[in-house]
Amino acid sequence: MKKLKNSFNGLSVVKILIYAFFGLFMLLPLFSVFLVSFTGQPINILGSLTDPAILSSTIEKFKGASLENYKQVFSNAGYLDGLKNSLLLGFLVTLIVIVICVPMAYGIARTKMPFKKTISALCMVPLIVPTFISAYAFIIMFGRSGWVTEIYNVLGGEGMLLNPYSMAGVVTVQVFFFFPYALWTLVAAFKISDVSLEEASQNLGAKNWFTFIFVTFPLALPGIISSALLIFTVSFSDFGTPIVLAPKELNLLVVEAYREIAGFFNWGGAAILTVVMVIVAAFFFWLQHLFTKGKNYGSVSGKPKQQKLIENKTLTRILSGYSFLVVLVPLFAMLSVALQSVATTWGKDLLPNGYTLDHYKTIFTTSMGNIQNSIMLATGALVLSVIIATFVSYFVVRQNSSKLDFMASIPLVVPGIAFGIALIQTFNTAPLHLTGTAVLLIIAYTIRRLPYMVRSTMGAMRAIKQDIEEAAINLGATPLTAAITIIGPLMLPGIAAGSILVFITVIKEASVSILLAPPEWAPMSLAIFHNILRAEYYSAAAMSIVLIVLVLLLQGAANLLSRKQKL
Amino acid sequence: MGSVIINNMTKKFGEFTALHDINLEIEEGEFFALLGPSGCGKTTTMRCIAGFENPTSGKIYIGNNEVENIPANKRNCGMVFQSYALFPHMNVFDNVAYSLNIKELNSSNPVKQLAIYARLLNNRLGKHPKAIQEKVMEILKYVELDKHADRLTSELSGGQQQRVALARALVMEPAVLLMDEPLSNLDQKLRHSMRNTIRTIQQDLGITTIFVTHDQEEAMSMADRIAVMDKGHIVQIGTPTDLYSNPSTPFIADFVGTSNILSGTVAGEENGLVIVKGDGFVLRSANKALKDELNVIIRPEHVKVEAVDSIIDDKKTNVIEGTVIMSTYLGSIVRYDVQVGSYQLIVDTTYSSGSNIFEEGRKVKLTVEHERVLLI
Known part of the structure; x- marks a missing residue:
């Protein structure tokens, strides 16, 4: 009896609330989408619990449950094509990214390549740009009236160098904007593979290229496979690029699922596609997890090995030039957006016809609401995720709650569009009618970004030893006072850095915003998306630049904070 | 307080x-x-x-x-x-x-x-x-x-x-x-x-x-x-x-300071002294034996090392013969490891310049006073 009283304090109430939050807004939607994939009609689980009439209709629906939808995956040409194309897309992007990145990673990790720092810095560009903006930037460059097309035609080519509205277009955008995800893992992999083995190979008379292919490359292989799996998941789940670029005849799962729900209200179809997406993404995530288990490529141990860097002038110059070519593509894409945002008109010419700030003026007068919405929604998600993540990491680190740890990493494997569909379906009707409200949008953002926030707060929590907390209590502080005066200040830099990242990713978020945002709460990303659809490219460009500048500023602040934390 | x-x-x-x-x-x-x-x-x-x-x-x-x-x-x-x-x-x-x-x-x-x-x-x-x-x-x-x-x-x-x-x-x-x-x-x-x-x-x-x-x-x-x-x-x-x-158990004797711990059996009494026999030794102790099968504790510094040919009155003190396995010079003391039966006893002797150190392999006589043989 005494034990029970001791364990039932304020903190355990918080723990129950967090479980309830995950259960209601993450597990329940995913579960009900799973059910709908059998019944083909929306299931109101919450309603069934409260209202007997709904319960009986739910039971009716279950009687009609069948594997019909699952058969459709293999019979419906649209679905099957969607699955095939999505897998093909992921496969192509992964292959090309690895081929492109291996020389760059080798150059950064192993050689005294000139301009290494500049190249590394430029690799950040793709990471700060939301994919639907990069897709749109490629239209400015490679589209029918793009400047690259113009140069190509002047040089004697016919038509377009690369049609952005095609599989090739989607692949190209994803390759150039997702490669940094693989690059740094690869750099780490090349750094740890053993130099002495390579020297041994050379000592035995092997040529440099021979050594690279038969010694260096195989040693880095686990890192390469792991980053390949990561890229596959990212490409497969990406919504921003396909929704802007994929033509009608190119079926991709994410787009297909979006059309089923937003265009036709086909619940069964959307549900089955969601289930397929989650299964594929979870499978590849699991594979990647399997590969990195026990191997920590990201972190550097206390004693880095002294490595001899290759100085061969010809090799390093070639590598440097090549790397510049790769990083310049996303940079040019962004510069194109910037140019368009200040252009009066920009037809099929190398440069705009004239320059103006009118588009920005328009944005700051008519679209101020979208900017405000973005900031308010992101702030809401930030506050919610700070609170949840702080408590989750407390329970995981201090009470070894591995269930919560697992729970908080589920969002990693659920593609945004899939999660959005699940939420819409679940909260579409009474008793919890949240679809179309800002609340559901904030909750969706929060859950989507929680894994990153939790990682950041958990790191900060781990760094605080338990005895520091005990010391405060020993000196007379209540647990709450200790939390305010000792734990809080010590965790603050970690929380701040994590919450800025949440803020950034929420502002960049496309899939959930497009699915869930009601018109009066349309954030910047949705406004840009609509502008692109309506071919209002100039204001889309200006809004994109505002968004990117906002992200850049916040990223700078986050970097400053994490640097301070290290000192 | x-x-x-x-x-x-x-x-x-x-x-x-x-x-x-x-x-x-x-x-x-x-x-x-x-x-x-x-x-x-x-x-x-x-x-x-x-x-x-x-x-x-x-x-x-x-x-x-x-x-x-x-x-x-x-x-x-x-x-x-x-x-x-x-x-x-x-x-x-x-x-x-x-x-x-x-x-x-x-x-x-x-x-x-x-x-x-x-x-x-x-x-x-x-x-x-x-x-x-x-x-x-x-x-x-x-x-x-x-x-x-x-x-x-x-x-x-x-x-x-x-x-x-x-x-x-x-x-x-x-x-x-x-x-x-x-x-x-x-x-x-x-x-x-x-x-x-x-x-x-x-x-x-x-x-x-x-x-x-x-x-x-x-x-x-x-x-x-x-x-x-x-x-x-x-x-x-x-x-x-x-x-x-007065360690109460062999664990204490071993944990608090260094000890030689030998297991032995009580073989009788003589002049108020308990006679304990074990593998390679017979010792008489002035302490009380509470049981027949017991542990004999001897602190290293309570043992003296003498040449094997020196004459010692074995009525007044315990005498055991053994062989030096190792001698370690530690400045003010010399530590010997001495083989007695199946035991290696640790013996610490104070060292003053000029006194000679028994080298390894030498046969020696060890003496321990009756009061210094602890029985637990």
Whole structure:
């Protein structure tokens, strides 16, 4: 009896609330989408619990449950094509990214390549740009009236160098904007593979290229496979690029699922596609997890090995030039957006016809609401995720709650569009009618970004030893006072850095915003998306630049904070 | 100030029993050491006293008050942690002032509480009252750190950090001072001087102190009394000399100082002496034998080494023959490993220049006085 009283304090109430939050807004939607994939009609689980009439209709629906939808995956040409194309897309992007990145990673990790720092810095560009903006930037460059097309035609080519509205277009955008995800893992992999083995190979008379292919490359292989799996998941789940670029005849799962729900209200179809997406993404995530288990490529141990860097002038110059070519593509894409945002008109010419700030003026007068919405929604998600993540990491680190740890990493494997569909379906009707409200949008953002926030707060929590907390209590502080005066200040830099990242990713978020945002709460990303659809490219460009500048500023602040934390 | 009494305390972690029926009475002003190998339960005992763990059964009294329902933050036990657990975001002064601020916090109105929280979060947000300032500076002077009050704790040396931790625990005038392996993070030389510092301060303030350590030398040199623990049990409680000269079990004999432990059988009595026989030896002891199968304990420094041809009266002392396996010169003493039967006895002899060292392989005679043969 005494034990029970001791364990039932304020903190355990918080723990129950967090479980309830995950259960209601993450597990329940995913579960009900799973059910709908059998019944083909929306299931109101919450309603069934409260209202007997709904319960009986739910039971009716279950009687009609069948594997019909699952058969459709293999019979419906649209679905099957969607699955095939999505897998093909992921496969192509992964292959090309690895081929492109291996020389760059080798150059950064192993050689005294000139301009290494500049190249590394430029690799950040793709990471700060939301994919639907990069897709749109490629239209400015490679589209029918793009400047690259113009140069190509002047040089004697016919038509377009690369049609952005095609599989090739989607692949190209994803390759150039997702490669940094693989690059740094690869750099780490090349750094740890053993130099002495390579020297041994050379000592035995092997040529440099021979050594690279038969010694260096195989040693880095686990890192390469792991980053390949990561890229596959990212490409497969990406919504921003396909929704802007994929033509009608190119079926991709994410787009297909979006059309089923937003265009036709086909619940069964959307549900089955969601289930397929989650299964594929979870499978590849699991594979990647399997590969990195026990191997920590990201972190550097206390004693880095002294490595001899290759100085061969010809090799390093070639590598440097090549790397510049790769990083310049996303940079040019962004510069194109910037140019368009200040252009009066920009037809099929190398440069705009004239320059103006009118588009920005328009944005700051008519679209101020979208900017405000973005900031308010992101702030809401930030506050919610700070609170949840702080408590989750407390329970995981201090009470070894591995269930919560697992729970908080589920969002990693659920593609945004899939999660959005699940939420819409679940909260579409009474008793919890949240679809179309800002609340559901904030909750969706929060859950989507929680894994990153939790990682950041958990790191900060781990760094605080338990005895520091005990010391405060020993000196007379209540647990709450200790939390305010000792734990809080010590965790603050970690929380701040994590919450800025949440803020950034929420502002960049496309899939959930497009699915869930009601018109009066349309954030910047949705406004840009609509502008692109309506071919209002100039204001889309200006809004994109505002968004990117906002992200850049916040990223700078986050970097400053994490640097301070290290000192 | 107060005494600490523990009655029948048992602590279980799930299936594992960390403490078996612990009974302790620590007097007011006493310097008491909990000594034992790692995992013996000494730290758990201390954490139960501090209130960080709840005993599964049994009672703890601090200054005659039963403390079961007093939470850790109200027990008034100053604790010095093994890692010191200094607050890294506060300077020396703020670390030491922490408990005084908390005390003021608990007796203030909400508005004043906000002000105290503010200065706890950042010392530029508010000044400490004069009483706190004086008290902190006084204790810092006492541990010779008054010149470092503004430093961050990370800028201090290990010994200085140790003294901050001590000052922080002492400033709250605790009923009991608890120290968990406080010297283990210091280097050899500093450890010796800190022993003296801690002992001096303890004597000076007359504060009841419980000191956890695995280092028998540390416990022997500092504590008034020692409780030796093993596998969750208290094996023996006594003064350092008690433990050394009358170990109650072979474990104590081995853990407290170095011992030769031989197993033997009682073979009879002669002139009030017990005769014990074992593998390769017959020994007579002036001590009482409580059972027939027993352990013979002989301290290395109680054995003398003589040449094998020297004539010794074996009525007055024990004589055993053996072979030197190894001799180690340790400056003031020479340590021999001598093979006797199946045992290798350790023998320490004082060395003065000129005396000769028996080299390896030599046959020797070992002598041990009857009183020095302990039977347990």
